[in-house]
Amino acid sequence: MNLVIVSNRVARAKPNEPITGGLAAALLPVVEKSGAIWVGSSGRVRDGNQKEPFAEIEALGTGALAMLDLPAAHYGGYYEGFANSALWPALHSRADLIRASEEDYASYREVNAFMARALLRFQNPDSMFWVQDYHFLALAAELRDLGITQPIGLFMHTPWPARAVIAGVPHHRALIEAMLAYDLVGFQTDEDCENFLSYAEADLELVVHNGVVISQHGRTRAEVFPIGIDPQKFAQLAAKAVTHPDVSRLRRSLNGEALAIGVDRLDYSKGLVNRIKAFDRMWTLQPQLKRAASLLQIATPSRGAIEAYGNLQSELARLVSDVNGIHGEADWTPIRYLNKGFGQAVLAGLYRTAQVGVVTPLQDGMNLVAKEYVAAQNPENPGVLVLSKYAGAANELDAALLVNPHDIDSMARAIATALSMPLPERRMRWEAMMTRLRNHTIQQWSADFIDALQESQVDAGPLGPIPAEPPTPSWPLRSVNGGVRYH
Numbered sequence: 001m002n003l004v005i006v007s008n009r010v011a012r013a014k015p016n017e018p019i020t021g022g023l024a025a026a027l028l029p030v031v032e033k034s035g036a037i038w039v040g041s042s043g044r045v046r047d048g049n050q051k052e053p054f055a056e057i058e059a060l061g062t063g064a065l066a067m068l069d070l071p072a073a074h075y076g077g078y079y080e081g082f083a084n085s086a087l088w089p090a091l092h093s094r095a096d097l098i099r100a101s102e103e104d105y106a107s108y109r110e111v112n113a114f115m116a117r118a119l120l121r122f123q124n125p126d127s128m129f130w131v132q133d134y135h136f137l138a139l140a141a142e143l144r145d146l147g148i149t150q151p152i153g154l155f156m157h158t159p160w161p162a163r164a165v166i167a168g169v170p171h172h173r174a175l176i177e178a179m180l181a182y183d184l185v186g187f188q189t190d191e192d193c194e195n196f197l198s199y200a201e202a203d204l205e206l207v208v209h210n211g212v213v214i215s216q217h218g219r220t221r222a223e224v225f226p227i228g229i230d231p232q233k234f235a236q237l238a239a240k241a242v243t244h245p246d247v248s249r250l251r252r253s254l255n256g257e258a259l260a261i262g263v264d265r266l267d268y269s270k271g272l273v274n275r276i277k278a279f280d281r282m283w284t285l286q287p288q289l290k291r292a293a294s295l296l297q298i299a300t301p302s303r304g305a306i307e308a309y310g311n312l313q314s315e316l317a318r319l320v321s322d323v324n325g326i327h328g329e330a331d332w333t334p335i336r337y338l339n340k341g342f343g344q345a346v347l348a349g350l351y352r353t354a355q356v357g358v359v360t361p362l363q364d365g366m367n368l369v370a371k372e373y374v375a376a377q378n379p380e381n382p383g384v385l386v387l388s389k390y391a392g393a394a395n396e397l398d399a400a401l402l403v404n405p406h407d408i409d410s411m412a413r414a415i416a417t418a419l420s421m422p423l424p425e426r427r428m429r430w431e432a433m434m435t436r437l438r439n440h441t442i443q444q445w446s447a448d449f450i451d452a453l454q455e456s457q458v459d460a461g462p463l464g465p466i467p468a469e470p471p472t473p474s475w476p477l478r479s480v481n482g483g484v485r486y487h
Ligand SMILES: O=P(O)(O)OC[C@H]1O[C@H](O[C@H]2O[C@H](CO)[C@@H](O)[C@H](O)[C@H]2O)[C@H](O)[C@@H](O)[C@@H]1O
Pocket: 009, 020, 021, 022, 023, 024, 026, 133, 134, 157, 158, 227, 302, 303, 364, 365, 366, 367, 368
């Protein structure tokens, strides 16, 4: 089987550099170990009508990374426009933030069609396509129009909202009908999957039976595959990171004070404003916790060209400054607020230094930071995870202190409880969460999806069983200066 993975964002394997977003962080080890080719945006755009899309290819473990220059005329309308100003807010149940023009929708469809054409170069008769996320809802339909008959699957990293919310997206019907050209659509949680099936049944008036939707494209199976991490890797990174200068400096600066940590993209879905308000409330209601506990909030800038993100960045900067102004002392800063990212080797050490991990999104597909925080803890003296019940991770990490991110007072109480939790209770909760993480790793996640995708067409019949022999990759690779380039 020749696996072709497709996503908007790809990650290069550089351990000392931050990875933006959980999708890229999760797929990196999958590609490194599976021998797949991973196709996505290079982050650059190119003018003109590219007959042959330009791709730079480099080796990535046993696999390869193909980075495409996307069309300059459509990139903004596709990425900042339809994908992140119409689909993203809808998928996170923020219908009030949906902004979309007809031009943005046209650009989104153009980029989906462009990607389909680009993929033709990387496939052979034994290929399987595994597409990631909301950027490419129409990609399977475009591939089918180009004559591709091999299995094509989609995994949605975000939540899938209630029917009424998705119906607020312009062209929702055409888009979701196109989505049914996928053989398999994967979701993070049961609720996401049920919402999708209920839209197909009630709004598209299609037959849905045992998780399969029957449409003009044939059969689409909808199934749940909660994404995992590599807990062993995080535990090892965290144990090693204690001697890293960035981590040692942080420890020394604490002078025995307890630390809570938050690590998020600067995104309105992450609930950052309510989190800062909860800390403000905690220090107001329990002034004995001043100097005794502070917050390190890493808020990595994200999608800064979009108005809602720019507004959030200004609002947060003001709020953090106000809270520090009210509660701070000449020699004590309550909130250390950073607008930058860290490589995972350092991040693991920061997680382990913190007695409390605060992960309080208003909506989140999974939230890998929650899982990484748990995996990075010292088993002898683990920290406590305070987790929003609206993160996909809450379905699995129910031994965390689960909170309602809209209820600021109760979040303040939960953080204070976490700070004073006795060791036996911390250990018991941590063990329960680690057992889950060890049994549902990132490798298991990808193996489960790939198995289900292979089976999806065996069930449907037209192609018969998938050949068992692994074929040689079809994409042309040539080594140039020690790297690998496409020609
Ligand atoms: O690529 P960006 O626009 O910078 O955004 C970063 C990624 O954000 C989202 O990540 C999601 O995937 C995680 C892993 O499954 C999941 O834990 C998290 O809840 C999701 O929000 C987005 O879905 C990705 O496409 C972006 O690459």
